[in-house]
Amino acid sequence: MATLRFAGLAIDKMPYWRCPVGPATDAILMHRFANPARFLKIARPLTGWLFWLGLFLLLIGAACGLFVTPADYLQGQTVRILYIHVPAAWLGMGGWSGIAIAALMQLVWRHPLAAIAGRAIAAPGALFTAICLMTGSIWGRPTWGTWWEWDGRMTSMLVLFFLYLGYIALANASARQGQQGGVSNVTAIFGLVGAVNIPIINRSVVWWNSLHQGPSITLRGSSIDGSLLWPLGLTLLGFSLLFGAIVLMRMRAILAENKVEARMQRLARG
Amino acid sequence: MNQWAFVIAAYAVTLAGTALVSLISWRGMRSAERRADQLSDRG
Numbered sequence: 001m002a003t004l005r006f007a008g009l010a011i012d013k014m015p016y017w018r019c020p021v022g023p024a025t026d027a028i029l030m031h032r033f034a035n036p037a038r039f040l041k042i043a044r045p046l047t048g049w050l051f052w053l054g055l056f057l058l059l060i061g062a063a064c065g066l067f068v069t070p071a072d073y074l075q076g077q078t079v080r081i082l083y084i085h086v087p088a089a090w091l092g093m094g095g096w097s098g099i100a101i102a103a104l105m106q107l108v109w110r111h112p113l114a115a116i117a118g119r120a121i122a123a124p125g126a127l128f129t130a131i132c133l134m135t136g137s138i139w140g141r142p143t144w145g146t147w148w149e150w151d152g153r154m155t156s157m158l159v160l161f162f163l164y165l166g167y168i169a170l171a172n173a174s175a176r177q178g179q180q181g182g183v184s185n186v187t188a189i190f191g192l193v194g195a196v197n198i199p200i201i202n203r204s205v206v207w208w209n210s211l212h213q214g215p216s217i218t219l220r221g222s223s224i225d226g227s228l229l230w231p232l233g234l235t236l237l238g239f240s241l242l243f244g245a246i247v248l249m250r251m252r253a254i255l256a257e258n259k260v261e262a263r264m265q266r267l268a269r270g
Numbered sequence: 271m272n273q274w275a276f277v278i279a280a281y282a283v284t285l286a287g288t289a290l291v292s293l294i295s296w297r298g299m300r301s302a303e304r305r306a307d308q309l310s311d312r313g
Contacts, residue, residue: 051292062281077273084284127291135280142276242288249295256302263309 034112036255047248054241061234069228081139082224083231087239088132092160093198095125095243099167100195103188113251115183116258118191119171120250124243126164133157144211152204153212156197163194 065083072079102118105111136154137147148154167190174184183191205214216223224232 066277066281078276080277081280084280088284124291124295127287131284131287134283138276138280138283142273239288242292246292246295249299253295253299253302256299256306259306260302260309263306 036113039113040252040255043248043252047245047252050241050248051245054238054243054245056238057234058238058242061231061236061238065231065235069231072228075143078139078142079228081135082228083235085132085135085139086232087236088128088135089157090236091239091243092125092129092132092157093201094240095121095128096160096163096191096195097198098247099125099191100198103183103191106183106188107185107192115188116251116254117247118167118183118188119175119254120247122164122168122171123250124246126161126168128239128243129157129161129164133161140211146211149211151210151212152208153201153210156201156204160194160197160201163197167191167194 062083065080069080071077098121099118102114102121105114106118133154136157140149141147167187170187170190171183174187177184204210205212222229
């Protein structure tokens with residue numbers, strides 16, 4: 001029987017090729033990067049580019065947000081916290097969305113890098129969720145007169161932070177038990193189920209009465225004046241690129257640790 | 271309290287957190303890849 005090939009890969013020989021609907025193009029492309037060596041060939045140069053470009057955009061955006069844009073007519077100087085608070089919220093929620101996608105790829109397509117990606121996203125995702133909560137609290141004190149309020153947006157964001165902690169604990173426990181990439185199927189299911197919190201966070205300001213303002217930026221436009229809005233694009237892109245670089249660094253570390261572990265086991269067996 | 275104090279506190283928290291996670295991730299990657307390379311060199 002002839003071997004089915006696409007882009008130099010023997011598709012039907014892949015142990016993780018169990019797609020019941022047949023080889024779809026997107027799945028073939030997804031498995032093109034299933035090989036760690038092929039992934040590392042791209043990840044190594046990309047890490048530095050993402051990091052330095054992200055840092056550059058972030059610093060430019062933050063400097064413009066601090067010293068170039070005018071103060072808001074209602075919030076005064078505290079509006080400048082927007083330029084770090086919004087990207088942190090975006091990355092906290094985006095990070096968990098990434099974990100859910102990785103979990104789906106792990107459970108359905110058994111993609112060998114999906115578990116590693118999920119584990120790599122967890123720590124920076126948790127950090128940016130914590131930054132979102134802290135900067136929101138710092139902004140809330142002069143604006144609302146309180147550090148914290150148990151309303152829909154803040155509570156659901158706090159739940160997201162606890163979900164991250166749970167995921168990290170489960171992934172670490174899986175890693176100690178020697179699961180591939182450190183993420184067991186139970187951890188992946190937890191990542192998938194936890195994604196239900198993402199639309200809740202997003203819609204919380206619409207569904208419940210909240211101190212938090214409604215959606216300021218939607219597909220239909222922005223309620224924030226253009227003179228205040230433009231540095232947000234720079235910090236949003238800068239933080240996102242930096243987040244990507246951090247995830248790649250952590251994926252590379254896990255792949256190297258797995259390589260050392262496999263080598264040590266082979267040596268121990270003689 | 272001066273509004274700038276809140277702004278500076280928020281930026282300091284963000285800067286410290288981002289720098290810390292970047293540094294930890296970079297050091298983790300460097301040491302793991304060095305160990306893997308040393309093992310490969312030994313054959």
